[in-house]
Amino acid sequence: MKLKQWSADLGMGVRFAVAGGREGWVRMLLTAVGVGLGVALLLLTTALPNVLTVRHERESARQDLTYGAPVPAKGENTVLVGMSDTTWHQKDVRGRLLEPEGARAPLPPGVDRFPAKGEMVASPALKELLASDAGKLLRERLPDRIIGTIGEPGLLGSQELAYYAGAEHMVATENSTRVVRLTRFGDPHPTTERADPVLIMMTLVVFVVLLTPVAVFIAAAVRFGGERRDRRLAALRLVGSDSRMTRRIAAGEALAGALLGLVVGTVFFLIGRQVAGSVEVMDESFFPSYLNPSPALVLLVAVAVPAAAVLVTLLAMRGVVVEPLGVVRTAKQARRRLWWRLLLPLAGLGMLYPMVGNGRSHGDFNQYLVIGGVLLLLVGVTALLPWLVEAVVARLGAGTVSWQLAVRRLQLSSGTAARMVNGIAVAVAGAVALQMLFAGVEGQYTKDTGQDPQRASMEVDLSDRSRVAAGAREFARTKGVQASVAISSGGFGDRRRDPVSTAGITVGDCTALRELAHLPSCRDGDVFHVPGDEDAALRAFQRPGRHGFIDPSYEGGERGREIPWTVPAGVRQATARKDALQSGVGGLLLTPSALPAKASSTLYHQVYIRIDPSVKDADEHVRNTAAHVDRLANTWNWTTTRQSTRFTSLRTGLFIGAVCVLALIGASLLVSQLEQLRERRKLLSSLVAFGTRRRTLGLSVLWQTAVPIALGLLLASAVGLTLGAVLLKMTATPVTVDWTSVLSLTGAGAVVVLVVTLLSLPPLVRLMRPEGLRTE
Amino acid sequence: MSIGHTLLGLLESGPRHGYDLKRAFDEKFGHDRPLHYGQVYSTMSRLLKNGLVEVDGIEAGDGPERKRYAITDAGITDVDRWLATPEKPEEYLQSTLYTKVVLALLTQRDAADILDTQRSEHLRSMRILTDRKRKGDLADQLICDHALFHLEADLRWLELTAARLDKLREAVAR
Amino acid sequence: MTPPPGSLLAAEDLRKAYGPTVALDGAAFSIHPGEVVAVMGPSGSGKSTLLHCLAGIVPPDSGSITYDGRELAGMTDAARSALRRSEFGFVFQFGQLVPELTCVENVALPLRLNGTSRKEAERAALGWMERLEVDDLKGKRPGEVSGGQGQRVAVARALVTGPRVVFADEPTGALDSLNGERVMELLTDAARSANAAVVLVTHEARVAAYSDREIVVRDGKSRDMERAI
Missing domain, CATH: 1.10.10.10 (Winged helix-like DNA-binding domain superfamily/Winged helix DNA-binding domain)
Structure with a gap:
């Protein structure tokens, strides 16, 4: 009986929502779009783990690094793969040279035939880039004729830049990572990396932080158009429905909006999925097929959203006694009480507290406690904010007219204002905490490269051991290069095979050697000794007159060239520069003519380049030269630190999410702002009639949004910093506040306010037109 | 009386x-x-x-x-x-004004003018009554209101007639 | 045609169309200081549009409107707004009080828009509320007062700046006759004692009877009954 009554009332509400005329439809559409946006974001987020998995699978399927595995013998089924990665305007271009050695040579994923020398297959994005004007410079570097595109299975994302080019006469050596011989593509030892507990915890927090505001947003969306709905419900009471029935009918209306929202959300999701497949955020792109949420999560969303809509409405209606003759908002309602609102965040802290100091050494964090704690803290924001807004707004005095209009309105309905801001507050609180956590933990996941960008801006490692001299000249001629030095290095052993002592030898002209050590004086033909990390025997081995072999052979390795050489007389002592271009300079430094001519091919060559920062695309020109000199050359820009890539992707995810959430909430703020303006059309026109300036009304709209958002951001920062501090304690990292991220996030919130206000100005001006006074 | x-x-x-x-x-x-x-x-x-x-x-x-x-x-x-004993409500079935309007229509005169002029005259009376009402005591007010409401009723009839002049013209022409 | 001598606000040959709907089609109007003029006519005749044009809220498509020797049509929107703030007062049928502000704040609003300090504006507002017998409502919000009281608050607001012309568009439309008459009495008394002119749009004869003369608008054309006779 009870169930029957319930379903009858809910059904009636649904009918009301559908049959409510134009107004009803507009309201339901607003709700549906709001809920739909939320649902779409939920679906996208729930699909995110899948994205990571698929990307990982794709990545290992095309894996061609052997990590020191023995080189298989050349055969019918082998292929030589040369690494020719490059960079284009800070974007990585994955490049591979392919040389099939037999008819059954394996093809990499996504490629259906081998390109011959001078040909290549490129990813669609690279193909497009090369064809465009912007890609002209890159075209010089990759001149091969494009004979096809890499298919989806061979790419991580739609916007990835990658190519396979044909090559000839490549040589695979045992310890080379430049050229490998493969019988098949794919990670030979697919390992699941043991997940770092701190990283897992951070991932969990990211998800909670992203999803909570979405939930808050959905809760707000089902209340769109609440005031008008309340009036309609009063009319229902007049014809005899009791207050419980009325509540259920209201819930039914919300249910209709939520159900339509599910449909809209699915559409948004499908659109978003396609869009996500064609855009690139922070150098990451996807394929739409990655974004397939797991059915269980989809089911959960499909059930939870309508259920939440009904629940939220029933809860909200508690504060509203729908009386037959109009709506009495339990006026002068009991002031919001603080104590239970404080309980939520305190409980959250309580759940996190036991894990303080765990770090990564004490095993995994309790996932439930982490999720629960973070969730309670964030939900605590939504509980505290209405109290805070009410308490502060009640104390605000009247200033200018615009301020007075805004403050009075807020005083009358601080709850509505707080509800709209809740989403932003939760998002910012979570993001602040995470940024703080990231900034704190960053040190642990960022390697110091020891590079000093002041000394050199780029480094080119040549694979070809013979062309260094010609190459160095080419670099010196390259556009935008201020200075370049070529430094070659190799080993000098005391025996032909398995030497006991091996001294490092470094070859370069006087300018180059001066970049490494303080030399007393220098002419071509000079040899210097720089004491490094050496024992007595090694020191003795570097004395003049000692015999030895350049490029000695080692047990189990490939045979070296074993070129005999004698340390010449007149070796002079020199000391390493503290800021040497290479770290650990030590051993013998040779000017070019001091080296036996045939020994040059045994050395590794590096070219260090300082570019003129004022020359546009100087580094691209350098990379072009590098590719011209040696396609297998490695080129990179010097930076001081390098981040763990896992860490980077997590941070990227947070940024993408935070941007989406803020945009979403901005949209909902705009919707409710416009709705409010529309309801006040008549009033606005009459205010204009007696001469109110547009500026005054515009400012009052701004204040009305800005005041609650300022409070929300303040609270969010406080909670965010607290949460961040606790999370840092949990990871046993010293607590430091990352003020720049706090400021930039609160700044982003402020930007949302401004944008919303700006966007609501044109409709405001339109509503303020005197035509609004016309009644006929 | x-x-x-x-x-x-x-x-x-x-x-x-x-x-x-x-x-x-x-x-x-x-x-x-x-x-x-x-x-x-x-x-x-x-x-x-x-x-x-x-x-x-x-x-x-x-x-x-x-x-x-x-x-x-x-x-x-x-x-x-x-x-x-209740007073018999007076019915103004044969009013002079009605006669004037129909006559104007029959003789192709501007009936709207007649109505406007009459309204103006009515309003003049109403202004005098209103003025007296404002200056007088309660008894004055009640008496003036009685007259005002009657005049207003006339005016309503005028407005309605003015709105229906076209129809009336057709009916009279037949 | 030139405006009648001594007139404060006069309009000639006003035309205004909203899309295909012609609201004014050659209407004329004039009013002297301290005069109360009723604008009458059936609904949809263009009464309100005439008022909006006269008040400089809506610019007419053509025709001239002179206020105090100045041509309204030549003014910028900002200048017309300033004129409305300082020289004109407005009373509408309903929906004109800001629901969040208290009654006294509502009355003080036009003064504050002119830059008067809050204290001073509210003191002046209270004075007018006393005259209109609604000073006991000062702390209440418009939602908490009756229709007649609210309309009196609106009248106080229209008069608080000491306007030279008060525009009243069906000011008693939402009131019963007793409250309506009280509002009309207070409005015309206060306006007369301040020598302010009142443009009164109404379709009710008993409300129009508070005027000195009436203008009839029909199909966008006006007819000045005084001058017609």
Whole structure:
């Protein structure tokens, strides 16, 4: 009986929502779009783990690094793969040279035939880039004729830049990572990396932080158009429905909006999925097929959203006694009480507290406690904010007219204002905490490269051991290069095979050697000794007159060239520069003519380049030269630190999410702002009639949004910093506040306010037109 | 208005001379038209004849004799009966204005002009009444309102007629 | 045609169309200081549009409007707004009080828009509320007062700046006749004592009877009954 009554009332509400005329439809559409946006974001987020998995699978399927595995013998089924990665305007271009050695040579994923020398297959994005004007410079570097595109299975994302080019006469050596011989593509030892507990915890927090505001947003969306709905419900009471029935009918209306929202959300999701497949955020792109949420999560969303809509409405209606003759908002309602609102965040802290100091050494964090704690803290924001807004707004005095209009309105309905801001507050609180956590933990996941960008801006490692001299000249001629030095290095052993002592030898002209050590004086033909990390025997081995072999052979390795050489007389002592271009300079430094001519091919060559920062695309020109000199050359820009890539992707995810959430909430703020303006059309026109300036009304709209958002951001920062501090304690990292991220996030919130206000100005001006006074 | 019943009603509060009666009547009801003394005299003789009043006493003096009248029980009953009988609502079925409008239409004159002029005239009266109402006491207000509402009713008819002039023109032309 | 001598606000040959709907089609109007003029006519005749044009809220498509020797049509929107703030007062049928502000704040609003300090504006507002017998409502919000009281608050607001012209568009439309008459009495008394002109749009004869003369608008054309006779 009870169930029957319930379903009858809910059904009636649904009918009301559908049959409510134009107004009803507009309201339901607003709700549906709001809920739909939320649902779409939920679906996208729930699909995110899948994205990571698929990307990982794709990545290992095309894996061609052997990590020191023995080189298989050349055969019918082998292929030589040369690494020719490059960079284009800070974007990585994955490049591979392919040389099939037999008819059954394996093809990499996504490629259906081998390109011959001078040909290549490129990813669609690279193909497009090369064809465009912007890609002209890159075209010089990759001149091969494009004979096809890499298919989806061979790419991580739609916007990835990658190519396979044909090559000839490549040589695979045992310890080379430049050229490998493969019988098949794919990670030979697919390992699941043991997940770092701190990283897992951070991932969990990211998800909670992203999803909570979405939930808050959905809760707000089902209340769109609440005031008008309340009036309609009063009319229902007049014809005899009791207050419980009325509540259920209201819930039914919300249910209709939520159900339509599910449909809209699915559409948004499908659109978003396609869009996500064609855009690139922070150098990451996807394929739409990655974004397939797991059915269980989809089911959960499909059930939870309508259920939440009904629940939220029933809860909200508690504060509203729908009386037959109009709506009495339990006026002068009991002031919001603080104590239970404080309980939520305190409980959250309580759940996190036991894990303080765990770090990564004490095993995994309790996932439930982490999720629960973070969730309670964030939900605590939504509980505290209405109290805070009410308490502060009640104390605000009247200033200018615009301020007075805004403050009075807020005083009358601080709850509505707080509800709209809740989403932003939760998002910012979570993001602040995470940024703080990231900034704190960053040190642990960022390697110091020891590079000093002041000394050199780029480094080119040549694979070809013979062309260094010609190459160095080419670099010196390259556009935008201020200075370049070529430094070659190799080993000098005391025996032909398995030497006991091996001294490092470094070859370069006087300018180059001066970049490494303080030399007393220098002419071509000079040899210097720089004491490094050496024992007595090694020191003795570097004395003049000692015999030895350049490029000695080692047990189990490939045979070296074993070129005999004698340390010449007149070796002079020199000391390493503290800021040497290479770290650990030590051993013998040779000017070019001091080296036996045939020994040059045994050395590794590096070219260090300082570019003129004022020359546009100087580094691209350098990379072009590098590719011209040696396609297998490695080129990179010097930076001081390098981040763990896992860490980077997590941070990227947070940024993408935070941007989406803020945009979403901005949209909902705009919707409710416009709705409010529309309801006040008549009033606005009459205010204009007696001469109110547009500026005054515009400012009052701004204040009305800005005041609650300022409070929300303040609270969010406080909670965010607290949460961040606790999370840092949990990871046993010293607590430091990352003020720049706090400021930039609160700044982003402020930007949302401004944008919303700006966007609501044109409709405001339109509503303020005197035509609004016309009644006929 | 029945002057006889009104005078009877005035006597209910106590016996009065004929001249007092006239003064009381003028004060309360005779805003536009004061009562002639002769009319009081003839009315009172009729009431005497019918036994609704009696002579309470005569004051002799100079000039006309002054009779004091008092109401009888039959008189009180008569006032009761008069007050309890509803007035017949007046129906203005044959108004001059209607005739004028139809005539204007028949003779191809501008009927709207006639209506506008009439409205203006009505409003002029209403302004005078409103002004008097604002300056007068409650009794003034009630009396003026009565007249105002009647004039307003006329005006409503004018507005309605003005809105239906085209239809009326067709009907008249047939 | 030139405006009648001594007129404060006069309009000639006003035309205004909203899309295909012609609201004014050659209407004329004039009013002297301290005069109360009723604008009458059936609904949809263009009464309100005439008022909006006269008040400089809506610019007419053509025609001239002179206020105090100045041509309204030549003014910028900002200048017309300033004129409305300082020289004109407005009373509408309903929906004109800001629901969040208290009654006294509502009355003080036009003064504050002119830059008067809050204290001073509210003191002046209270004075007018006393005259209109609604000073006991000062702390209440418009939602908490009756229709007649609210309309009196609106009248106080229209008069608080000491305007030279008060525009009243069906000011008693939402009131019963007793409250309506009280509002009309207070409005015209206060306006007359301040020598302010009142443009009164109404379709009710008993409200129009508070005027000195009336203008009839029909199909966008006006007819001045005084001058017609």
